[in-house]
Amino acid sequence: MIQGTIEAIHMNNPLQSHKLTQPGDIALMISAQNKRFLICLTPDSKLETHRGILQHNDLINQSWGSRVLSHLGSPFLLLQPSLADILMETRRNTQIMYPKDIGFIFITMGIGPGIHVLEAGTGSGSLTTALAFATGSSGMVVSYDTRQDTQRLAQKNLERVGLSDRVSFKIRDIIDGFDEVDMDALFLDVPNPYDYLSQARAALKPGGFFGSILPTTNQVSLLLVALKREGFGFIDVCEVILRYYKPVPERLRPTDRMVAHTGYLIFARSTSDDMITPEFVPSPEDPPIPSSE
Amino acid sequence: MIQGTIEAIHMNNPLQSHKLTQPGDIALMISAQNKRFLICLTPDSKLETHRGILQHNDLINQSWGSRVLSHLGSPFLLLQPSLADILMETRRNTQIMYPKDIGFIFITMGIGPGIHVLEAGTGSGSLTTALAFATGSSGMVVSYDTRQDTQRLAQKNLERVGLSDRVSFKIRDIIDGFDEVDMDALFLDVPNPYDYLSQARAALKPGGFFGSILPTTNQVSLLLVALKREGFGFIDVCEVILRYYKPVPERLRPTDRMVAHTGYLIFARSTSDDMITPEFVPSPEDPPIPSSE
């Protein structure tokens, strides 16, 4: 019911634009030791940390970016989180999707305000959170999973950031198909997406965007076989690699270690069967490059 | 004036969700030779190609994903474009920003529906297009450039996809500052962002997101010096590398060649001066990793 209030406030976005914090805002509290706490500002609540207690009432009606003190005098920064900040604080019992992958998925699959998108499985809800954020109040997000406990955690993760009301959660083995049709985009984050392609096709509008992420090359090969068999077109496989640098101006260099792999991204479009002719086989050789490069 | 009609139709998004094409929709026409044409469906207009003419009237009220024929009988696919498709068709007289970078920038800087964001320079408008798309009808995008001709091309690029009304274009040397204050995010795509940090700070709300992209390590070092001097916090430097695979299931392998470099991304937050203490120096060693990894 507090959640309801939050939703009333945030017509568009829990991360919406304003200068002073309000009840219902999602806030990122960062300690001097760079420990991070993601909270929904709720009157009369409190945040307990190893460095002392922070009263939410003291955090409301403050300027974003303020420095506040715990009851033990430890300083904290009060910041509005980015989507990446939120994703990094997702509580999980499964592997989550990374910001680097989600960002590229959104641009490639046309995810934005007003878009209707399906997802399976829900997992810990990191992609779900990002979809709810990006499609906005005018969008539609439906998320399927077979496991109640997993999806329950995801729901809590979205509630925590005021986005749960934007998502329809469904417990279902998607082998039985999706309820929805004419969806703009569909993302399968399951180990065997190749088993659900006719269901995906039935849920997507003609030409709709299909996406998936898979950790192994073997799964990628199986999905490619199935996508071709099911008549999907414009298939792309890629990986997004993120390399951080130590931000020291006089000794600029990459960090010593990096994440080497999260998953391979596979994209396709649900072109209709009769269009699948040798004419429309896209070149497998050349990555898409901006046209005048 | 047709553009006005388009805007009336697309309250949220010119790429909005619907099954049948409508006047004002942005469509991607793809020939059997994989040649691509991005058009705004306009009654009584026509698209002329080397493979024949397509009448827009024949493309309106069609199902997305349809196969259509030119007057010479050449087949074309009628597809709703993704943001990446649109960016790749941006007409340019400057280097454009790539989808791989824009996707990560959005997730990292909290860009989404309702967000207020500043950009300089406009360039050919690829980031402008993406910002207008992602912030939606409730957002605010302001784009500065010093060159009228460059910004005019960008404006045309946005008009072509029905997004120009969402952006305020301004001709200004930003050394004179921005008109706006309390913005959520600000992106500098200029060769010398280090010269405009006090202006950026004045335009951002406390804790607001700063971002920039720079091709050379020398520029990155200069920007890092300036960011530290101006009291920005939570500085990150990274690069996003995209590697495509040939989508052949029985011979899965990366493409032979790839784009090796577009630019280094630099992010920071406009934390206020008095918070800048040794306590809040973030570790330069470790890239952010989801918390339970």
Add this chain to the structure above:
Amino acid sequence: MIQGTIEAIHMNNPLQSHKLTQPGDIALMISAQNKRFLICLTPDSKLETHRGILQHNDLINQSWGSRVLSHLGSPFLLLQPSLADILMETRRNTQIMYPKDIGFIFITMGIGPGIHVLEAGTGSGSLTTALAFATGSSGMVVSYDTRQDTQRLAQKNLERVGLSDRVSFKIRDIIDGFDEVDMDALFLDVPNPYDYLSQARAALKPGGFFGSILPTTNQVSLLLVALKREGFGFIDVCEVILRYYKPVPERLRPTDRMVAHTGYLIFARSTSDDMITPEFVPSPEDPPIPSSE
């Protein structure tokens, strides 16, 4: 017979250490347009180029690093080539192996002076050349191929750089096995190395080094299955990625494009059957890192 003379001069290495050029030396001639010519200095021979003719006699008894002029007055640099320079000038009718891969293969497989190594197939001879160079006059290199024409080209490539006498070339389908036993190392550069593992085992000494390069992930999986089945141990799979920078000090940045893929490298050791127990399964998780890092 000139070749014999060359060999007499170069007891150890056609790229051997000396200051003045001698007959039989391999020289790299570089034009002002950065066009490169690899030649074996031979009295009374000449090099014909688009920029004029160079008489070998004028190139002999010169200091390495000299600037010489063609009969048309065009300048050329007279340089001693590195192994990489030689490999890059290999004439080919097949895909060649790259220096970046060869360098890592040598360090990993213990290739150096005095080592006995087998290779199949010969291909255009780039790896053969590198093996003959690195194992020196005290080593042993045997190279198998099924195709006479391919191997003939490789032989010519090695003759051109004075290394052919170090290699035994054999025309053979290696399904029939190798003549050699107790070899230190064996490299299979064939599309189906998984078909020749018992032959490889028979040719290697116990614990000997096995290596292969394969372009696709499917081939890698097949080879891994076969290596485990045949009882090979200490299996590693990796790829070596080389990224060049524009050497401009005030605008340091990676080149725009790069080679994205040459092949996956697979290494193993021919441990004997009875040692293959669960005890000796190496961890597949962790890449080898120097011990005190």
Add this chain to the structure above:
Amino acid sequence: MIQGTIEAIHMNNPLQSHKLTQPGDIALMISAQNKRFLICLTPDSKLETHRGILQHNDLINQSWGSRVLSHLGSPFLLLQPSLADILMETRRNTQIMYPKDIGFIFITMGIGPGIHVLEAGTGSGSLTTALAFATGSSGMVVSYDTRQDTQRLAQKNLERVGLSDRVSFKIRDIIDGFDEVDMDALFLDVPNPYDYLSQARAALKPGGFFGSILPTTNQVSLLLVALKREGFGFIDVCEVILRYYKPVPERLRPTDRMVAHTGYLIFARSTSDDMITPEFVPSPEDPPIPSSE
């Protein structure tokens, strides 16, 4: 004096080719827990491990690849090490150079049997070890360092693998120059190689190979300025990135983490001053690619 015996045995290479182990051989003992011990087989010596004691006498005259038991019955593999194995076991008090970098350096700088090469500083001796191995008994390796303690450790590392007699170690601040002239190649592994380029030039033969490794982009820029000022030619900057895969055939995928950075490699050739004209400026745009690709 035992060392002398070893040298007598290994005319060419302590990793030389033979089937049965001999006194003086370098052996890699690997426990079932994948713990590794690098030893020089010495009559009447013993190796003490947490899994029991191994008598060297029991390891001599054995077949390479044998399985042997400690006095507690724990199994060990008796393997001939590769150069990479040796480098990974280098004892260090400084950052060592990695096999991935050393392999590419050797191919690029023409390092092989008979080559005369200078190095500074010695550091922990990993590059020194590799140079001594690759240049063989007919080569010449000279290694300079300012610190006696560091170089002493390096010397011990080389003694341990029977290669110390191939290297001349010198304690010297190289600002005072090198004793040697007309060297084929010179590698500077010091933080400020740009301060020693005239000394490097004086030690190299005309056209000789110069190389260096530097961790930061700032150092690379400084070195590039100095190389151009000192008239070096054919300058290249690159980095070698190594990505391991989990060797599981049915779930082939990269490891989760990887080394992101060791250093930038810089190569140049000591072309003489009068050749440095605009004609010979190599293109900074294009990485070298095999000629018929």
